[in-house]
Amino acid sequence: MFGLFKDKNKKKEVPKVSEEILTEEQKEQLKKKIEDLNQELKLTAENNPEQLAFICEKLGLAYAKLNQENEAISVLEKSLSYKLTIGEGYKKLMSLYNAKRAEAAKKGDDSGIDYYMNKMDDMRQIAKKVTISR
């Protein structure tokens, strides 16, 4: 049974995005992209939540690539506050929360574990809601 679903090409360890090594050029490109997106965000009207969510999502993914986890979490949360979606931003935010939860667990930080587990609970509710109302 265990072998039934095994990949015949031997297990490929899935690399974490945070472990990706970026070249200096790629880093510079991402920083430029973040700058542009921040600019775009400032110019986007508050009454256009869809666009704001979209820009925040892209911004969060860019921050995450640069390993700026706290900034990534902050803008990805903002994106979901504008519009609930279950795209790449959602998945990245979930994985960042889980990484933070693991970090808190290693430090024995009770309130950190609690905080991020609750955040993951909220994400589950979002997934349920968005999947049903698609």
Place this chain on the structure above:
Amino acid sequence: MSIINFVVDNILTQASITIALIAMLGLLLQKKSMGQVISGTLKTLLGFQVLSAGSSIIVGSLTYFGEIFVVGFNMQGIIPSIEAINGQAMNELGLGRDIALTFLAIFVFNILIARFTKWKYIFLTGQAILWMATMTTVFGYFAGLRGILLILVGGFVGAVFAVAMPALAQPIIRKVTGTNDIALGHFCTIGYLFEAGVARIFGERGENKKSIEDIKLPGSFEFLQDTYLSLMVVMVPLYIVTAAFAGDTFASTLSGSQNYIMFAFIQAIQFVVGVYVLLAGVRLLLGEIVPAFRGIAMKLVPDAIPALDCPVFFPYSPNAVILGFITTTIGTVIAMFALPIFGLAMILPGMLTNFFAGGTAGIFGNAVGGRRGAIIGGIAHGFFITLLPALLVTIFNGLGFINATATDVDTVFAALLYAWILSPILKAF
């Protein structure tokens, strides 16, 4: 001495007190403030009493439904509801205290297994652990186990499932999510693996494999957004049609002066109310215990892989969820009519199980066998998750349960292990 006897006989035998004390222990171990410990303990106590109230409402409605179904269709009609099984076991059967202690034992054994073996899964879906504790306690009791042995065996069996199920699902979860950081913690995993197996045999492979995610699905299932509304959509027609088949003469003996169809309508609503109250009780009951113990678990097993509830995985394959719901529902309807032919009870489809378990199974079917795999596998899954609970009906009836059977197939599988393997061994000695 008389004080100790009083405490043992009148306080510790109360299930609500036991479970409140478990919550208190978790909160004290988490070094919460005195205020938080007191409020958490009281909320848990309250949760148990609310759950009991919900159970009484469900039992009243199910008793009525059972009677009209037998007269209307000349066979037993069973509603698959793990909530109803839990409520009846905790209250009417008086196993509440043992279930509460088994619940705690599952947590403890899960932490021990994750801490000392290479399987680092910590099962975090509290409600599912409660259902597992219910089934291992009920079937352990049926097998003849009592006292501490009942709790330890139930705790160990439940914990093995809590680690083994996420571990078995992980190769496919890894494929779907592209990461090994989170696992699936839902006791319907045997059904998911069954669907994956069927999808592998009958589905598409290699370059011919077309994912359902490549096409745009129409439709929306917003009525499922609200658990209780979706239950009502199913239960109201079910009760009314059954009452109509039972006929005016018989159904009126139960409805008294009220019109029998109107009475059936109200009874269907009563069932929904019962589930509403019971689940509100479960939320209160677990609201303090689960965060306390998951905090402890995460600290003791810092490299744990959290096994999370199924909706967490919906974003990775949303079309497959919808396809899984539809195909599983088709399978459960086929099984509803097919199983009585083989002398089994008629198991009515449970829409919520079909959505959550069916949807998740759809992800597995699609990942392994593409569109065709998800469709054939989904129908087979629906049949499978109806067949397994049907096998338990005779035992449930013998134990005094009223017109209900369990839903989550891993808990059913655990129950069958007790009934078919453990029980004969124990009875032989």
